Amino acid sequence: MSNADQYDAIVVGSGAGGGMATWALARAGLRVALVEAGPWYDPADEAQRTQFRYPWESPRRGASTRLRPFGDFNACIGGWELDGEPFTTADDTDFMWWRARMLGGRTNHWGRISLRFGPLDFKRREIDGLGDNWPIGYEDLKPWYDKVDKLVGVFGTNEGLPNDPDGFFLPPPKPRLHELYYIRGARRAGIPVYPSRLSILTKRINRERGVCVYCRQCSRACGLHADFSSSTVLIYPAVATGRVDVYSNTMARKVDTGADGRATGVSCIDRENRRELRLNGRTVVLAASACSSARILLNSISAQHASGLGNSSGHVGRYLHDSTGASRAAFLPELMDRDIYNEDGVGGMHVYTPWWLENAQLDFARGYHLEIGGGMNMPSYGFGFAANQYKRFLGERVGGYGNGLRDDVRRFYGSRLSIACRGESVPQYSNYCELDPNVVDEWGIPVLRFHYRWTGQEINQARHMQDTMEELLEAAGGILLGGKPGPERQYGLTRPGEIIHEVGTTRMGDDPATSVTNRFGQLHDADNVFVADAGTFVSQADKNPTWTILALAWRTSEHIVEQMRQRNL
Amino acid sequence: MNKTSRRETLKSLLLAPLAAGVASTTGCATGGAVNWNALPLEYSYGRTEAERQRDRELFAETYFSEHELVTIAVLCDIILPSDHPNGGALDAGLPEFVEFIVKDRENLKLPVRGGIAWLDSYAISEFGADFANISETQRLAICDRIAWPDVEDPALQPGIRFFSLMRDLTLTGYYTTEQGFRDLGYQGNVANVWDGVPEQTLQRHGMRYEPEWLEKCVDQSRRDIIASWDDDMNLTS
Numbered sequence: 038m039s040n041a042d043q044y045d046a047i048v049v050g051s052g053a054g055g056g057m058a059t060w061a062l063a064r065a066g067l068r069v070a071l072v073e074a075g076p077w078y079d080p081a082d083e084a085q086r087t088q089f090r091y092p093w094e095s096p097r098r099g100a101s102t103r104l105r106p107f108g109d110f111n112a113c114i115g116g117w118e119l120d121g122e123p124f125t126t127a128d129d130t131d132f133m134w135w136r137a138r139m140l141g142g143r144t145n146h147w148g149r150i151s152l153r154f155g156p157l158d159f160k161r162r163e164i165d166g167l168g169d170n171w172p173i174g175y176e177d178l179k180p181w182y183d184k185v186d187k188l189v190g191v192f193g194t195n196e197g198l199p200n201d202p203d204g205f206f207l208p209p210p211k212p213r214l215h216e217l218y219y220i221r222g223a224r225r226a227g228i229p230v231y232p233s234r235l236s237i238l239t240k241r242i243n244r245e246r247g248v249c250v251y252c253r254q255c256s257r258a259c260g261l262h263a264d265f266s267s268s269t270v271l272i273y274p275a276v277a278t279g280r281v282d283v284y285s286n287t288m289a290r291k292v293d294t295g296a297d298g299r300a301t302g303v304s305c306i307d308r309e310n311r312r313e314l315r316l317n318g319r320t321v322v323l324a325a326s327a328c329s330s331a332r333i334l335l336n337s338i339s340a341q342h343a344s345g346l347g348n349s350s351g352h353v354g355r356y357l358h359d360s361t362g363a364s365r366a367a368f369l370p371e372l373m374d375r376d377i378y379n380e381d382g383v384g385g386m387h388v389y390t391p392w393w394l395e396n397a398q399l400d401f402a403r404g405y406h407l408e409i410g411g412g413m414n415m416p417s418y419g420f421g422f423a424a425n426q427y428k429r430f431l432g433e434r435v436g437g438y439g440n441g442l443r444d445d446v447r448r449f450y451g452s453r454l455s456i457a458c459r460g461e462s463v464p465q466y467s468n469y470c471e472l473d474p475n476v477v478d479e480w481g482i483p484v485l486r487f488h489y490r491w492t493g494q495e496i497n498q499a500r501h502m503q504d505t506m507e508e509l510l511e512a513a514g515g516i517l518l519g520g521k522p523g524p525e526r527q528y529g530l531t532r533p534g535e536i537i538h539e540v541g542t543t544r545m546g547d548d549p550a551t552s553v554t555n556r557f558g559q560l561h562d563a564d565n566v567f568v569a570d571a572g573t574f575v576s577q578a579d580k581n582p583t584w585t586i587l588a589l590a591w592r593t594s595e596h597i598v599e600q601m602r603q604r605n606l
Numbered sequence: 607m608n609k610t611s612r613r614e615t616l617k618s619l620l621l622a623p624l625a626a627g628v629a630s631t632t633g634c635a636t637g638g639a640v641n642w643n644a645l646p647l648e649y650s651y652g653r654t655e656a657e658r659q660r661d662r663e664l665f666a667e668t669y670f671s672e673h674e675l676v677t678i679a680v681l682c683d684i685i686l687p688s689d690h691p692n693g694g695a696l697d698a699g700l701p702e703f704v705e706f707i708v709k710d711r712e713n714l715k716l717p718v719r720g721g722i723a724w725l726d727s728y729a730i731s732e733f734g735a736d737f738a739n740i741s742e743t744q745r746l747a748i749c750d751r752i753a754w755p756d757v758e759d760p761a762l763q764p765g766i767r768f769f770s771l772m773r774d775l776t777l778t779g780y781y782t783t784e785q786g787f788r789d790l791g792y793q794g795n796v797a798n799v800w801d802g803v804p805e806q807t808l809q810r811h812g813m814r815y816e817p818e819w820l821e822k823c824v825d826q827s828r829r830d831i832i833a834s835w836d837d838d839m840n841l842t843s
Contacts, residue, residue, distance in 0.1 A: 083650075084650070086651065087652045089795060089796075089797075091787075092648070092782035092783075093644070093646075093783050093784065094646065096646070096649070096661060096664075096665075096703075097706065097710050098703070098707075098778065098779070098782035099782070100707065100710070100711070102657075102710070104656055105657070110651065114815040120656070130689045149619075150763065187835070190833070194822045195839055195840075203839050204839060205835045205839050207824075207833055208823055208824035208841065209822065209823055210800060210823065211800075211802035211803070211815060211823045211824075212803075212815070213803065213814070214807065214808075214811065217803070217811075217815075218813075220816075220819075221813075232822060234824070239829065240824065240828065240829050240831070240843075241829065241830050241832050242833050248829050248830065250798060250799070251797075251798050251799065251800035252794070252795060252796070252797065253794070254795075273788075304663075327635050371811060375791060376804065376806070376807045376810065377790070377791040378804055379791070379793040379798055379800070380794070380800070381795070382800050383801065413792070413793075413794065415794055415795050416778075416782050416786065416787070416792065417782060418707070418778055418782065420777075420781050420782065421774065421777030421780070422777070422779055423770075423774065423779040424773070424777050435754070436770070437753050437754065438684055438685045438686075438749055438753050438769075439685070439686075439687060440686070440687060440689075442685070442686065442773070443686075443692075443789055446777065446781065446789075446790065447791070450790060456754070460718045498782075542830065551805060586644055
């Protein structure tokens with residue numbers, strides 16, 4: 038079956054990159070087909086709403102399931118495992134891969150942490166001799182970051198930091214009480230702390246979207262559209278132009294190419310009726326997520342592209358890398374028996390610590406930032422577990438039964454302070470995904486096989502994270518909880534893929550022998566195919582990738598429009 | 607079996623022994639009425655079809671025997687009794703919740719089933735009958751031995767572990783209900799305009815907002831004015 042329409046662009050994937058491409062291309066007057074493997078989604082639709090639900094509205098009180106690994110009220114449809122869509126790993130690999138199957142993709146539940154990469158983040162090889170430089174620098178991307186700030190909205194503060202650039206920020210919320218304790222600890226430890234930077238509207242930016250009502254539930258997606266989701270901010274306005282056809286529940290199989298090696302369209306499968314669907318397009322923009330876009334390219338085999346589209350260099354799937362992570366928590370006796378009031382705040386931390394040290398004096402190459410957790414969270418499954426365990430710090434007996442437990446629960450409610458670190462890893466050629474020749478998914482599409490191992494750089498970084506977290510938590514007045522993980526557990530380093538910042542599989546570069554796309558995300562091997570997700574990242578900074586995905590996707594889209602104007606496409 | 611009929615069955619099988627075994631001995635404030643309608647019949651919070659199907663299967667599944675359910679109810683009632691203004695475990699529908707969550711989380715099945723069996727075996731050896739069929743005094747005597755994790759007697763460890771698990775499930779089940787929210791005093795999950803920690807709380811903790819920090823924070827009286835900036839990235843609205 039073939040759709041007779043000829044689209045100016047077929048965008049595959051509706052997350053941050055695909056949403057931005059769809060919006061920017063449709064706004065420029067192009068006819069766009071948006072292909073999304075999951076269903077249409079709008080958190081304002083009562084049938085899909087999980088925001089403002091009480092735990093008793095779920096029979097499992099919000100507990101996680103295999104179908105909702107981040108909890109029963111989390112907005113993301115998808116997870117670590119998808120029925121009928123496996124992936125495999127090489128023997129020595131422990132890789133996790135989160136895939137969303139819904140309009141807006143993973144932007145429906147992400148942490149909204151919106152950090153620009155800084156000047157140093159594009160030129161790491163120059164600094165430490167490891168990995169590679171990006172072909173572009175901060176000055177190339179700055180105008181696009183500026184535009185993203187104003188279009189999408191992000192709160193934060195201009196601090197004039199050398200590698201954490203200022204922006205067009207909305208004002209941040211005031212710190213919560215546990216965050217004041219963190220600030221106190223950071224000041225004592227001599228470690229900087231600033232208001233966080235999240236794409237949540239603390240102030241109105243237009244008449245279409247709402248303003249934050251401080252429910253702390255961004256991970257459930259916002260019915261007021263007061264935070265950034267690709268669907269609410271980009272796709273609905275794009276669809277409103279009348280120039281976008283959304284193909285939901287439609288999975289891209291491969292990019293079709295003609296005798297000249299250029300793309301002619303995308304072969305898909307309609308997941309609801311299992312019918313093949315072919316879309317014809319003048320250009321193709323892949324934004325299915327770094328690994329899924331690599332998979333589509335590797336599966337797009339033709340006479341002209343025998344090893345997969347865009348893969349003449351053999352670099353599709355290579356340099357896959359995720360952020361590092363480690364976390365720790367403490368009990369703050371000063372937060373016992375606290376006043377109880379509504380302290381939900383925004384859906385995430387109000388304060389954070391960006392990387393503050395010089396790696397030249399350390400035994401690892403790249404930095405990390407610190408995210409702060411705690412407060413009087415809404416009870417859900419797990420609340421009340423080990424309810425009075427902190428009594429051991431007070432010399433009292435842990436355990437028991439009866440109404441005294443109620444006093445314990447109230448006494449320790451909100452007395453926990455936690456820190457999560459997110460760091461930069463060094464991209465490796467030897468960390469990659471490829472097609473598994475022996476396994477297909479239920480649509481007959483060959484699946485990915487992952488090869489990934491951390492190096493000493495990441496392990497040493499995790500050790501430093503643990504020391505920092507201990508220092509800060511104790512300086513804040515905390516009593517450390519749990520043990521400090523040592524070398525036998527790689528210092529608590531998270532598994533590759535676990536932070537869900539996987540990037541690098543179709544990296545950009547000026548040399549077609551060592552990169553997949555040029556500096557505009559355009560394939561070296563087919564000039565009408567573009568990548569608009571984090572696959573093009575040469576290196577993932579110690580920042581979260583979304584803001585850079587948005588800036589790059591907008592830049593790529595404008596490039597497409599410009600090239601079409603010049604009749605080059 | 608559909609959910610409603612399963613619920614009716616549970617209700618009828620539990621009411622009689624509970625009325626005799628629980629309410630009369632611990633002075634259950636609800637006079638023996640166990641809330642078997644704590645879980646809503648229909649869910650409307652953005653479920654996918656796969657999730658609906660999964661929940662239908664869970665509700666239809668029978669895992670616990672009558673005896674096991676009664677024992678769970680007795681334990682929940684001991685852990686969080688109903689003689690309290692905010693109600694106890696039985697008022698909050700704990701047995702129904704525990705039944706569901708154990709079926710939902712495969713790794714809980716064996717510890718709960720095995721724990722009940724251990725408890726019965728221990729009760730029989732100590733008092734000649736299983737846990738649900740000994741006196742309240744005898745039950746509490748056993749609980750006093752297994753409710754404290756610092757007890758080192760190796761023979762009691764399985765019971766201690768099981769009691770800790772039941773305490774966790776009971777408290778989490780209770781504090782995720784309206785009764786539990788009331789008991790905790792939870793104030794959130796409502797639309798509001800948050801504007802910082804209350805002054806009296808700051809004072810109580812000897813905290814204050816640093817003036818230079820506060821200066822950067824949102825002025826909530828201007829939240830509805832559309833943002834604009836000058837060319838130097840300064841907010842001008």
